[in-house]
Amino acid sequence: MAISAEHGGGISDLLDAIDRLLPSLAGDSQATSHKSLAIAILGRPNVGKSSFINSIVRSERVIVSELAGTTRDAVDILYQHDGCNFVFIDTAGIRRHGKQSTSVEVFSAMRAERSIRRADLCVLIVDLTAGVTAQDKRIAGLIQAARKPAIVILNKWDLVKPGRNQKEAIARLIAMTREQIFFLDYAAVLITSSSTGEHVSKLFGLIEKVERAARQRLGTGVLNRLLRRAFEVSPPPTIRSRRLKLFYAAQSKGKENQPLVPPEFVLFVNDPRLLGQTYRRYLESRIRDAQPFPGLPIILTLRPRATSATAASRLRKK
Ligand SMILES: Nc1nc2c(ncn2[C@@H]2O[C@H](COP(=O)(O)OP(=O)(O)OP(=O)(O)O)[C@@H](O)[C@H]2O)c(=O)[nH]1
Numbered sequence: 001m002a003i004s005a006e007h008g009g010g011i012s013d014l015l016d017a018i019d020r021l022l023p024s025l026a027g028d029s030q031a032t033s034h035k036s037l038a039i040a041i042l043g044r045p046n047v048g049k050s051s052f053i054n055s056i057v058r059s060e061r062v063i064v065s066e067l068a069g070t071t072r073d074a075v076d077i078l079y080q081h082d083g084c085n086f087v088f089i090d091t092a093g094i095r096r097h098g099k100q101s102t103s104v105e106v107f108s109a110m111r112a113e114r115s116i117r118r119a120d121l122c123v124l125i126v127d128l129t130a131g132v133t134a135q136d137k138r139i140a141g142l143i144q145a146a147r148k149p150a151i152v153i154l155n156k157w158d159l160v161k162p163g164r165n166q167k168e169a170i171a172r173l174i175a176m177t178r179e180q181i182f183f184l185d186y187a188a189v190l191i192t193s194s195s196t197g198e199h200v201s202k203l204f205g206l207i208e209k210v211e212r213a214a215r216q217r218l219g220t221g222v223l224n225r226l227l228r229r230a231f232e233v234s235p236p237p238t239i240r241s242r243r244l245k246l247f248y249a250a251q252s253k254g255k256e257n258q259p260l261v262p263p264e265f266v267l268f269v270n271d272p273r274l275l276g277q278t279y280r281r282y283l284e285s286r287i288r289d290a291q292p293f294p295g296l297p298i299i300l301t302l303r304p305r306a307t308s309a310t311a312a313s314r315l316r317k318k
């Protein structure tokens with residue numbers, strides 16, 4: 001077909017021709033509409049984000065190079081696996097984001113933050129040859145602040161794996177990473193090599209595990225018993241001579257048709273301002289003891305005391 005890219009001549013004929021060759025959208029989306037997950041691939045420059053996506057889709061779809069900063073913008077890669085639609089968002093490596101950053105760095109950080117917001121699940125890639133750096137922690141902090149489901153991938157395993165006792169080495173590296181990014185403690189961790197493809201496809205098993213966790217519910221009876229016990233074992237600190245009191249808690253209903261929604265618990269209390277960060281973490285851990293919710297942040301929403309009737313109707317509305 002003859003077209004002019006500059007003046008637009010012939011473009012609409014071209015689009016029509018493409019349209020005729022493509023399968024009908026209506027029929028197609030019906031067959032596959034059951035699930036679609038957006039997964040942001042995040043990390044410092046050169047950790048292997050683009051290589052990781054190529055390794056998954058088993059082709060050279062996104063550009064890889066030794067030059068840090070190869071990917072300049074977020075790129076969406078569509079991929080189907082086991083009847084599931086995935087959108088992998090390849091992001092530009094996030095560098096420093098501070099006073100001295102160049103405008104390119106600031107914009108790549110902003111785009112990465114947008115990718116985090118768009119994503120159902122965030123994958124943070126860390127380069128094993130460098131270990132967890134301050135910048136990795138900063139990105140982990142962005143994911144945590146956005147309260148997104150998360151998986152951490154330790155990449156370039158081929159460059160550090162020992163000749164023997166690999167299982168031990170893996171366990172040690174995972175434990176070390178968990179310690180270093182303790183604030184993203186809910187993330188599931190995986191070790192891969194994007195160049196050899198080793199363990200890369202385990203990502204799908206992990207995603208399934210996180211999806212299963214997102215469907216789990218903690219019964220109201222169990223939840224209230226465990227929270228009451230947590231308050232007894234270690235009472236909340238007094239803040240300006242007042243102490244947090246819990247009246248009632250329940251897990252809110254998950255949103256239908258939306259996969260990977262983190263579990264949210266609504267706590268009716270005397271005064272929400274009496275919950276500090278430390279005690280919040282403590283309560284989250286007690287909930288995780290009963291139901292681990294791998295890969296998912298636990299969201300505690302505090303409400304001031306209400307009469308039980310309005311409390312119940314608020315919960316129903318959630
Ligand atoms: N040995 C080894 N090299 C890897 C692995 N993954 C990526 N690399 C290499 O690391 C370099 C950077 O890979 P990229 O995939 O371009 O990294 P990126 O994170 O997309 O980098 P930017 O787009 O610049 O942010 C390339 O030379 C890759 O071949 C791995 O698992 N093992």
Ligand SMILES: [Mg+2]
Pocket residue numbers: 049050051063064070071090091092093
């Ligand atoms: Mg890249």
